[in-house]
Amino acid sequence: MPREITTSAVVKLTRNPIRDIVDNLKIEPPKDRRFLSLALGDPTVFGNLQPNDEIVAAVETALRSHAGDGYSPSAGYPEARAAIADFARVPSRPLAGDDVIITSGASHALYLTFKALVNPGDNVLLPAPGFPLYDTQISSLGGQAKFYPLDPARNWAADVAAMDALVDDRTVAILVCNPSNPCGSVFDRATLEGIIAVAERHGLPIIADEIYLDLVFDDNVFHPIASLSTTVPVIGIGGLAKKFLVPGWRIGWVLIWDDPAHRLAELRRGLMGLSALILGGNSLIQRAIPTILKVNDTFHRRTLDVLINNAHRSIEAFKTVPGITCIRPQGAMYLMLQIDVAQFRDIRDDRDFAEQLVAEEGVLVLPGQCFHCTGHFARIVFTAPAERLDEAYARIDAFCRRHQR
Ligand SMILES: Cc1ncc(COP(=O)(O)O)c(C=O)c1O
Structure with a gap:
């Protein structure tokens, strides 16, 4: 009988709640629309933010x-x-x-x-x-x-x-x-x-x-x-x-x-x-x-300009979206949307919001649950080029209007 190969206590103690949630999240975007992920905290994914020469x-x-x-x-x-x-x-x-x-x-x-x-x-x-x-x-x-x-x-x-x-x-x-x-x-x-x-x-x-x-x-x-x-x-x-x-x-x-x-x-x-x-x-x-570490200031200024423009764009876009409050981003590359589930007919919680949004509109955001967040929130990474953000935000707006009570 070959000896059983088991794992260490560290393996058994290693849980990754974000992976548990993301892996179990139903991510089924519609086939006929461009998939827009605003989920990944990696500024390089869209190619608009890169290290300079x-x-x-x-x-x-x-x-x-x-x-x-x-x-x-x-x-x-x-x-x-x-x-x-x-x-x-x-x-x-x-x-x-x-x-x-x-x-x-x-x-x-x-x-x-x-x-x-x-x-x-x-x-x-x-x-x-x-x-x-x-x-x-x-x-x-x-x-x-x-x-x-x-x-x-x-x-x-x-x-x-x-x-x-x-x-x-x-x-x-x-x-x-x-x-x-x-x-x-x-x-x-x-x-x-x-x-x-x-x-x-x-x-x-x-x-x-x-x-x-x-x-x-x-x-x-x-x-x-x-x-x-x-x-x-x-x-x-x-x-x-x-x-x-x-x-x-x-x-x-x-x-x-x-x-x-x-x-x-x-x-x-x-x-x-x-x-x-x-x-x-x-x-x-x-x-x-x-x-x-001594790269010229123009590089940092450019990154910051993109982030600031996108932050402002996001604040403006969510001003008129029913059921959603955008908490004003002050830094980093993230913002949190507060979801007032009472204003929607059929959205139970933040996870339900994320799942229905991706299924109907092909826009992926992460529910606050991934971040030990109480209440109903969704995190948006706003590093994407402006036209993609505009498209994603228009789809979120349409989604919220459709589900409005
Ligand atoms: C707050 C925070 N700390 C640390 C890290 C990890 O950074 P690194 O990619 O250098 O491991 C991240 C990555 O997203 C982060 O958001």
Whole structure:
């Protein structure tokens, strides 16, 4: 009898709620219409947002130099780490190349961080709505997510009192995602200071997922949370995926902003040790990082112009759609639609909305359920070219009118 081959506890603990929902979502678009997906948080899918020639040339140079053919040190090449520290540094707080660990995307940076912090039974405070991978990774380590609510009525500001009340003796960190996926919101300074006060009161570090940094619209301002405190330890998460429009290049990073008492010393050693579990991030792209991070402002301005125009286009389009409130996007590349199911004849919830919409109109949006969202919401990724957005929004409008009570 051959020995049975089973899987590890980690496999059994790894659940991906977004996959569970998306895989079970009935996605049956009509055959006679162009399928329009506004579901994927990948800015490259439509071809209208791409890295510019300068960024591509930096990789080409690295490729031809053969300097990135070999393994890098597991935390990354010193030049790349120093360039990331220069890029991420805030005036009020030192950050050096030694404080940076280069990873295979921000998702790997998050995983290393949770792995270094979370023992079975520990918990991390997470935003709801939030990026579902946090919970997946924490649960896979035997940890637990505890969700603090973001309030749609206040443009998704964090409920800081609720956050404070969630802390218990097994809480190991507070995670903040700003600008937010999936909400497209940007925390104002007062909210961030409130979060810092909670962390300070309980002696907790903050994990700051700031991968959408600087993708901020109109008069909103992005404050790196590390810039607002010199005493709370901050573990920053970032990467090239969004601001530099290259999610496929798989470069992320962990930034260690220690406090004056060096309470992150052990975590730093832990992260360094864990970074050796894989033999370093993508060497080729690391060689190009010093140039990529200094790409001219015109590149960033262009990305931002596309996002801002699309954000405004979206706000305008949904003003007249019955049963739908578009919560004004402030940053990132997302917006949330609030669905007033009472105004529809035959739409039960957000999932039903998404399924019927794709079946009838061939437009895919993700229901808020995918993001631990209570109430009925749908997330829209608005990176598509304007004419596609217009077409998708016209179809959503027609759908809502047809189903209106
Ligand atoms: C909030 C947030 N953090 C992290 C990631 C992962 O980024 P990466 O592609 O660099 O792994 C994403 C990707 O969508 C994200 O939305």
